[in-house]
Amino acid sequence: MASTFSMSAEGLAFIKKELTRYETPYSAIIPSLFRVQAEHGWVPPEAVVLLGKTLNLPEAHINEVLYFYTMFNTKPVGKFHIQVCTNISCAMNGGRELTQALCKHYGVEVGQTSADGKVTINKVECLGSCDTAPMMQVNADSYLENLTPESAIKKLKEMGA
Amino acid sequence: MQVKLLSEHYDKPEFQTLGGYERHGGYVVLAKALKMDPNAIIEEVKASGLRGRGGAGFPTGTKWSFLPKNGEPRYLLCNADEGEPGTFKDRVMMEKAPHQLIEGMIMSSFAIGCKKSYIYIRGEYTDSLRIVGKAIQEAYKAGYLGKNILGSGFDHDMDVYSGAGAYICGEETGMISSLEGLKGQPKLKPPFPAVQGYLRKPTIVNNVETLAAVKYIIRDGAASYRKHGTEKSAGTKLFSVSGNVQRPGTYEVPLGLPLKVLINDICGGLKPGRKLKAVIPGGSSAPILTADEANKVTMDYEALAQMGSMLGSGAVIVIDDSNCMVDMLSTIMHFYHHESCGQCTPCREGTGWLNKITHRIAHGHGESKDIELIKKVSEQMMGKTICALSDAAAMPAISFVTKFRDEFETYIKKGQLGAGGAAHA
Numbered sequence: 001m002a003s004t005f006s007m008s009a010e011g012l013a014f015i016k017k018e019l020t021r022y023e024t025p026y027s028a029i030i031p032s033l034f035r036v037q038a039e040h041g042w043v044p045p046e047a048v049v050l051l052g053k054t055l056n057l058p059e060a061h062i063n064e065v066l067y068f069y070t071m072f073n074t075k076p077v078g079k080f081h082i083q084v085c086t087n088i089s090c091a092m093n094g095g096r097e098l099t100q101a102l103c104k105h106y107g108v109e110v111g112q113t114s115a116d117g118k119v120t121i122n123k124v125e126c127l128g129s130c131d132t133a134p135m136m137q138v139n140a141d142s143y144l145e146n147l148t149p150e151s152a153i154k155k156l157k158e159m160g161a
Numbered sequence: 162m163q164v165k166l167l168s169e170h171y172d173k174p175e176f177q178t179l180g181g182y183e184r185h186g187g188y189v190v191l192a193k194a195l196k197m198d199p200n201a202i203i204e205e206v207k208a209s210g211l212r213g214r215g216g217a218g219f220p221t222g223t224k225w226s227f228l229p230k231n232g233e234p235r236y237l238l239c240n241a242d243e244g245e246p247g248t249f250k251d252r253v254m255m256e257k258a259p260h261q262l263i264e265g266m267i268m269s270s271f272a273i274g275c276k277k278s279y280i281y282i283r284g285e286y287t288d289s290l291r292i293v294g295k296a297i298q299e300a301y302k303a304g305y306l307g308k309n310i311l312g313s314g315f316d317h318d319m320d321v322y323s324g325a326g327a328y329i330c331g332e333e334t335g336m337i338s339s340l341e342g343l344k345g346q347p348k349l350k351p352p353f354p355a356v357q358g359y360l361r362k363p364t365i366v367n368n369v370e371t372l373a374a375v376k377y378i379i380r381d382g383a384a385s386y387r388k389h390g391t392e393k394s395a396g397t398k399l400f401s402v403s404g405n406v407q408r409p410g411t412y413e414v415p416l417g418l419p420l421k422v423l424i425n426d427i428c429g430g431l432k433p434g435r436k437l438k439a440v441i442p443g444g445s446s447a448p449i450l451t452a453d454e455a456n457k458v459t460m461d462y463e464a465l466a467q468m469g470s471m472l473g474s475g476a477v478i479v480i481d482d483s484n485c486m487v488d489m490l491s492t493i494m495h496f497y498h499h500e501s502c503g504q505c506t507p508c509r510e511g512t513g514w515l516n517k518i519t520h521r522i523a524h525g526h527g528e529s530k531d532i533e534l535i536k537k538v539s540e541q542m543m544g545k546t547i548c549a550l551s552d553a554a555a556m557p558a559i560s561f562v563t564k565f566r567d568e569f570e571t572y573i574k575k576g577q578l579g580a581g582g583a584a585h586a
């Protein structure tokens with residue numbers, strides 16, 4: 001559970017390095033939160049306590065940053081966090097139908113995680129790849145573009161989802 | 162029709178690496194720039210007529226000359242947050258030609274006397290972050306960054322910084338807050354960043370495309386750069402074209418090109434049997450053009466302003482007759498409501514109302530007063546807030562309900578899909 005939260009030695013070393021990389025230690029917060037998320041899938045409250053100590057910054061401030069930016073997961077997500085763009089150009093080219101097809105395939109609603117903890121599906125705003133609509137991003141990986149429901153499911157299967 | 166300065170080598174995968182970039186003349190212009198008088202570079206950029214490619218179109222050389230004329234430390238921030246729906250040209254450049262951006266940034270930094278710059282890249286662009294990060298390392302190893310660059314005595318350090326999912330961090334003062342490790346909330350201007358920006362130091366914020374264009378202005382000279390484009394809209398522009406065209410993508414054309422040439426000749430026109438209905442010419446904040454207007458307009462700052470719209474980020478979204486305008490506006494309003502940072506009441510409340518009203522119309526629960534209500538709410542959101550996001554939400558709302566009023570009325574009367582009728586979720 002979250003109460004046993006810990007980071008890898010490399011993760012802690014990364015954070016300490018970020019602390020001196022920028023003009024102000026505050027700039028290390030965003031990269032550190034990304035690191036926590038890369039190791040843990042989401043950012044639990046215990047991680048904020050740890051970061052507060054490691055960065056020597058107030059937890060309240062770290063929480064402000066954490067809750068401001070949408071890429072940080074403040075609740076657990078599935079191993080595969082599927083983020084489908086449903087902004088204008090993607091909506092015009094089947095982004096919503098793609099979302100529905102994926103929800104049906106994995107038996108979840110938008111915003112939910114599958115019972116086995118494998119898959120979470122969310123709609124996101126324009127990801128800046130409108131010429132390859134519809135498209136999506138899984139976790140923080142390279143974009144999956146020019147999708148159809150079938151090709152998306154096929155690619156996800158290949159990734160193990 | 163296409164004029165490729167910035168995008169000349171986009172088709173060559175090797176252009177992504179330092180070796181490939183150097184084989185096509187990479188960093189030769191930097192060597193030339195470092196031998197120039199820094200003020201002469203600023204004058205050349207002024208003479209070129211280059212205007213900011215991030216959205217507002219402010220003259221770049223003029224912005225640079227607002228910096229204090231003393232030795233005070235200053236920063237250059239490259240805005241690679243690219244969140245305006247429809248826009249993707251900065252990502253394409255960072256992935257295909259990262260060194261071109263870096264080279265443009267080093268000479269710009271030299272011109273303004275800046276020793277440290279950042280490229281602030283939106284967090285979702287993990288490929289861009291990786292590619293640009295690697296290119297910066299290559300540039301350090303080759304001596305294009307660091308101490309005494311190419312023996313010129315000029316020192317410069319550059320780093321990347323990742324955003325974390327917030328459109329508002331594309332607004333220059335929001336970006337500064339974010340880089341300072343705070344919530345990405347915009348700050349009241351004045352003071353303008355050029356006087357007091359990042360860590361209260363003088364700061365220039367420029368878009369990816371703006372900084373890359375500097376390289377070509379110095380390479381060819383301002384007069385040569387001005388041969389492209391119009392008197393007031395000089396040079397070439399990268400357009401991100403998406404929506405219902407046969408060949409969506411990034412295209413570099415001289416400013417002033419007729420929009421219909423871009424759509425029909427360069428992007429292959431619409432799908433067979435479809436008719437043009439509307440075009441968003443400069444990203445989701447730009448007021449929409451009807452098909453008639455789109456067929457008449459040229460793609461430059463002045464012509465689009467005259468049509469009541471704007472060039473914005475150069476994101477062209479082409480809309481055919483299979484789409485429903487009510488549905489589309491509700492998508493756009495959802496976006497602005499989601500992205501408002503909440504500091505200013507007119508923006509926080511206004512985007513909430515616009516989202517609510519457009520969604521109730523789209524779902525068949527519109528009321529006869531709703532069209533006027535959208536206009537009234539929008540008018541109250543304009544010119545009253547810390548940053549321009551509020552206006553960016555209000556302007557398209559007014560344009561949609563004014564230019565496609567019939568469609569909104571049909572929805573409200575019948576409580577169902579209007580012309581075209583794309584399914585809405």
Ligand SMILES: Cc1cc2nc3c(=O)[nH]c(=O)nc-3n(C[C@H](O)[C@H](O)[C@H](O)COP(=O)(O)O)c2cc1C
Nearest residue numbers: 213214215240242243244331332333367368371549
């Ligand atoms: C809400 C909002 C979002 C913006 N997003 C971006 C963006 O993603 N990229 C960008 O370059 N400029 C963006 N801008 C414009 C910047 O504030 C700024 O004017 C620009 O980066 C200056 O660079 P330029 O002069 O080279 O265009 C945005 C402005 C607003 C009000």
Ligand code: SF4
Nearest residue numbers: 502504505508546548
């Ligand atoms: S206008 Fe909106 S986005 Fe801009 S500062 Fe105010 S509340 Fe934030």
Ligand code: FES
Nearest residue numbers: 085090126129130
């Ligand atoms: S609208 Fe989906 S990537 Fe831009």
